[in-house]
Amino acid sequence: MLLLMLVSAGMLVAGLWEILIFREFGPMRGVFVQIAGAAVLCAVGTVLARNLIHSALYLVAFFFLVACLFIMLEAEFLAVMQVLVFIGAVAILLMFGIMLTQDVQGDQVEAHSVLRRLPAAIVAIGLFVMLAVAVQQRPDFSKARTERAAPSVAARERVLNQMPQELGLDLMQRWCLPFELVGLLLTASLVGAVALAQPVGSLSAGSDGTPSPGSLTETPEHLSREVAGGTHSSSRPDLVSP
Amino acid sequence: MNGLWVSIVAMKMAALSEPVPWVAWFLWLFVGFAGLFPLLVAYIVWGERKVAARFQDRIGPNRVGPFGLLQSIADLVKLLFKEDFTPARADFLIHALAPVLMLISAMLSLAVIPFGFGSVSMRNDPVTGVLRPTLTGFSAVDLPSGVPYLIAVSSIASLGLFLAGWSSRNKYALLGSMRSVAQMVSYEIPQVLATVPIVLWSGTLSLTGILDRQVETGWYVLTPPGFMAFVIFMISSFAEVNRAPFDLPEAESELIAGFHLEYSSMRFGLFFLAEYMSMFAVCCICTTLFLGGGAIPFLAFPRGLLGGYVVVDLFLNLITILVFSLKVGLLIFLFFWVRATLPRMRVDRLMAFAWKLLIPLCLVNLLIAAIWFEIVIRPVAGRPDGPGFLQWWIGFGVTALLEVLAFFGAVWLYRQDSEHSLKTWRSSTGSKPSIIAWRSVPTKV
Amino acid sequence: MAFGRGLVVGHLVTLRRFVRTFMVGAGRTWQRRGGGPQRVDFFQSPERGLEPVIEQTDETEGIFTVEYPDERLKVHERFRVLPVLVYDDADGGIRCTSCNICAKVCPPQCIWMTHAQGPDGNPVPVPEDFFIDMDVCMNCGLCAEYCPFDAIKMDQNFELANYERHQSHIFSMQDLLVSSGYYAETHPEAWMSADEQSERAKASKKKNQRLQKALSSSGDVPRLD
Known part of the structure; x- marks a missing residue:
């Protein structure tokens, strides 16, 4: 309900804004304002929602609206990637995280304390100010904008139709180092995840073969080690083979 | 909100500078997506019941209408008139949102499928950059990044599935949805990796572009790496659309109905519709990526005739659409066949199968696909007559050998792993593991 | 592997x-x-x-x-659903003597009956009315096994559904009576078996005797045979 009210109010405000201020810029600007307004409202909803899953859902809506903004910018490949990575993977993992760490339904989790929110708010505002200043003070901002309009229709169409290719070439040539660094970071987190997911004691056991990665696939070797270590002999009778 | 989408879509079309008339849009939207596809799904359900019946030596529905053809309509009417029930403690909005999300995901993936050949226009070749006649494809939208788009929209389905289970406030539903999300996230990886060779060979992410390349150079399923990718893609598609033997999310016998346990009436109907529509969509995707879309086997026949008169184009499109639906029908039959044959997998084996067998196999297959690219495709890039006879057969021999080695190696390693687990288990308990002992291992999630 | x-x-x-x-x-x-x-x-x-x-x-x-x-x-001869009461085609006489054995052996106790009385108030060995609650009956066939007069037999009609369950599911004698011809048709082997033929003869004789006795003791009623 809150979501609906917020979004509808946002659309109304955005529409008014469109009529009052951006009248002369045509329909594109209006669409932008609507999407951006809804996105901001969703972001606010993410922060304010009491229920963590609702919060995550607001975040999903926000990601989706950002993807819409990408489409407005004719960067459809980025939009698709946005949906794929953030909605398809990040949001799902987020919800999984909520369900596995807190109570399984995730709806008794509430954080009221102002003291806890204050640092987050300060960081967020600081980040916002930083970005705003950076965007405003970028020296060739207006120049780049006019330059961007300049390329020929053919080049533009080539970029639009071959965006992944152009993007890939750019990433592997101009932005090669950051790209590789991000890869390194991801690998490190992957290794860390594998290490975290190991059952207790299995890293030191070592003698009976390589432990299988991922705890979702519960293989009997973990248990066998537990049996050998004598961590349970009578407390879990269901483990003893008939 | 609608106005917003319409304007975005209009903008998109204007940006691509393809003058698609509004009539075509309304036809796609109301005849295709609101009319024809749901109807098709209803008859896929009917077909499944008939085929499954034959597999079990029965007749199947034959009471409502001739051949039981109106059975689906009768079921639909029944669903519409049932009580629309929401559990008292359920999260109402999310409970209502979940089936819609799943249906949207299935429908969106149908938007980029080139059902027919469309017409011919001059475009840049993706590999060489030379202008040449290219198929435009008979699809609702021809996205330049169609393949990632398909992956993106199919990942929305897992969100809908999760929300359905979570909002129902039911432990079986929650279990089902947790299983399903784990399953869908895992099987998405081999599914995506299996499409990578296709993208590598055709040099484009657009489904129409891929179709065009296949009509020119032969179907991708006929090459050894393509065949392996096809098999892996089909297996992970079974898991993605929650069909047997990967139907753990709705496992009737253990989770009652899994994620849609608390759904009734037409909201359950939406789940049903979404499931079958996503199955249909996956078959369409597979046909487009691997089986050459609407191309007639070993012929480039309708391609040369396109681009002349509108009437001829329409007629040829009709032919290609028919061929396309025939291929899709065969794939759907494959789904039914597998469902009639295989029992449901166990959860841990399901995950192990994806992570320990399919993904390594996919990665090796990618390497072999690159070898195929170097031997067969790259030397003739830009030449209109496609790969030479000798080159094709050299490539076939080399990659087929490698594929066979990769397959046996991967399966052997996979078996070694499970044998090893079994042996450790046996030696530690000191007794022979019966199947009961194996099963009574408690899962620690 | x-x-x-x-x-x-x-x-x-x-x-x-x-x-x-x-x-x-x-x-x-x-x-x-x-x-x-x-x-x-x-x-x-x-x-x-x-x-x-x-x-x-x-x-x-x-x-x-x-x-x-x-x-x-095909419905086989030994297939059984509900019990029925058989009357003889020859004389129209009901075989049951209302001896109450079936009611006593019935495991779910779904059979009950009322004795007929002669004009003088003495009991006559025919049932006045006979009831079976078909919802309770578990189709075990014990009544037919125990009946000394072959009067109660298991029927093969299994299409018993109807729209009313309070009155119509208690079968009275009118619902239960079937002719011996019908029984002979549905159970040809049993009907023709030497066992049952002799039983039939014996039972009708015995019943006649008892009926005669009862009637003669009450006086002026004419003999039935």
């Missing part, structure tokens, strides 16, 4: 099954197993009682569906 051979073979097995339904038996033609076009006559069904009877054996191949209301399986 099998490398997926079993998977392929299993699929071929089911596919063979699928194809065979089109090659052999009823699935091969457009005919139903009991005759008549299989798929287009959705407004026509055979008249009640004239439905084709299908013999289902272990040699049935392909489709083995019996489309029940329009086709039936």
